[in-house]
Amino acid sequence: MMRKKLLLMGFSGSIGKQTLDLLKEDDEYELVGIAANTSYYEVDQILDSFPSITSVAFSGLSSYENSRVKNIYLGDNALLKMIEDNKGAVILNALVGIAGLAITVKAIENNSEVLLANKESLVIGGDLIKKLLIEHPKASIFPIDSEHSALQKLICCEKESIEKLVITCSGGALRDVPLENLKNIKAEEVLAHPNWQMGKRITIDCATLVNKAFEVIEAHYLFDTSLDNIEVLMHDESQIHSLVFLKDNSMLAEIGPSDMRIPISYALYKKRMKKKCFKNFKITDLHFRKMDLKRYPLFNKIINWYNECHANMAIINAADEEAIKAFVQDKISFIDIEYVIEETLRKTKVIEINNLEDILNLSLEASNVANNIISNLIK
Incomplete structure (x- = not known):
C-alpha cells in the first residue's frame, strides 16, 4: 500500500508532539515535512525517528542549516512554500492562533486534506474557508479537537435523529476560586489545568471560556449547525467529551480519557485504533454544573459579538x-x-x-x- 505523505505544522507544540508519538507506531503515513516558528533545536531528534523527512520550515528564522534535510524554508512565507512544494500531502495544522489561518487557506487552495487542530482557522476565517471549500471540492477538513472529534463520531451514528449538539467544558483551573480572588491570580495557577496538558494560551482560554466560545463557533462551521442548536455543559472530569440530544429525548455521548492522541488518531485514520501510547482509562464519578456567567462573562459576550x-x-x-x-x-x-x-x-x-x-x-x-x-x- 502506498503511504500518504504528511506535513506536520506546529511540531513543537502539544498537538505536534503527540502526533509524533502516534506516527512512531504508524505504517500508513510518511512524514515528509515539519514546521514551527523557531524550535530548530528539536529537529535532529525528530529526524532520528523519522528519516523520511525531506523538508523543514521555520517562519521565525532567517538562517538555519542542517545537512540531513534536503529542503529548508525560512521566513514569513516558509510554511506556505513548503505546502506549495508538497502538493498531494495531507496537512496537519497544529499551529496556535491566527498563524494557522493562512496554512488552512493554502492547503485548501492546494486541494489538500486538512487535519485541523487550529480552531482560529474557522473562528476567524470560517466564512472564507466555507467559500474556499466550495471552490475546491477535492479539499476537505477533519477536526482534531477532542470535542469536535467526539461529535464527528456521534453524528455518524445518528445523523438523522440529532436535535442538538452538546460540547462539554471543564471550566479550567479557576472554576472553584472565589470570584473576589480572581484579580490576584497568577499565571502559574491558571496553567495548572485539572485534566489536560496543553499549551499556555489554550489553558488560559479554558479559564475564561474564550476557548469554549471559539469551539461553539467552530462546531457551527464544521457541522453546518445553527448556534442555537449547540449547547455547552460543564463537566468536571473531562471524561465525557461531547453529547448529542436525539429526537426521542435520549442522548449519545463519547466517554474516554483526557488524551489528545485519541482524536488525533481518529483524524489520521478515520477509524478507532488501538495504540500503545494511549492512556489507560477507568471511568470515575461524573459531575456536572451549570454555566456560571458571572465567572465566565466572556462566553456569552463572544457568541453575541460573533452574531453581530x-x-x-x-x-x-x-x-x-x-x-x-x-x-x-x-x-x-x-x-x-x-x-x-x-x-x-x-x-x-x-x-x-x-x-x-x-x-x-x-x-x-x-x-x-x-x-x-x-x-x-x-x-
Whole structure:
C-alpha cells in the first residue's frame, strides 16, 4: 500500500508532539515535512525517528542549516512554500492562533486534506474557508479537537435523529476560586489545568471560556449547525467529551480519557485504533454544573459579538492573544483579559472582510490597539 505523505505544522507544540508519538507506531503515513516558528533545536531528534523527512520550515528564522534535510524554508512565507512544494500531502495544522489561518487557506487552495487542530482557522476565517471549500471540492477538513472529534463520531451514528449538539467544558483551573480572588491570580495557577496538558494560551482560554466560545463557533462551521442548536455543559472530569440530544429525548455521548492522541488518531485514520501510547482509562464519578456567567462573562459576550458581525472574531482573537501574553508576563491581571478584549473591540474599526488579506490586516490593527490598551494598564 502506498503511504500518504504528511506535513506536520506546529511540531513543537502539544498537538505536534503527540502526533509524533502516534506516527512512531504508524505504517500508513510518511512524514515528509515539519514546521514551527523557531524550535530548530528539536529537529535532529525528530529526524532520528523519522528519516523520511525531506523538508523543514521555520517562519521565525532567517538562517538555519542542517545537512540531513534536503529542503529548508525560512521566513514569513516558509510554511506556505513548503505546502506549495508538497502538493498531494495531507496537512496537519497544529499551529496556535491566527498563524494557522493562512496554512488552512493554502492547503485548501492546494486541494489538500486538512487535519485541523487550529480552531482560529474557522473562528476567524470560517466564512472564507466555507467559500474556499466550495471552490475546491477535492479539499476537505477533519477536526482534531477532542470535542469536535467526539461529535464527528456521534453524528455518524445518528445523523438523522440529532436535535442538538452538546460540547462539554471543564471550566479550567479557576472554576472553584472565589470570584473576589480572581484579580490576584497568577499565571502559574491558571496553567495548572485539572485534566489536560496543553499549551499556555489554550489553558488560559479554558479559564475564561474564550476557548469554549471559539469551539461553539467552530462546531457551527464544521457541522453546518445553527448556534442555537449547540449547547455547552460543564463537566468536571473531562471524561465525557461531547453529547448529542436525539429526537426521542435520549442522548449519545463519547466517554474516554483526557488524551489528545485519541482524536488525533481518529483524524489520521478515520477509524478507532488501538495504540500503545494511549492512556489507560477507568471511568470515575461524573459531575456536572451549570454555566456560571458571572465567572465566565466572556462566553456569552463572544457568541453575541460573533452574531453581530463575524469580522469581530479577528479583533477578539488578536486582543485575547495580546492580553494572554501580557498576563503570562505579569504585566496585567487575570481579570484585565476581559477588559482588554472589550476595549479593543470598542476601539478597532471593523472593515468588510473579502479575503485573507483583509482578515490579517484587521487582526494586525486589533493587536496594535490591544497593546496600546495594555500599555495604559501598566502605567
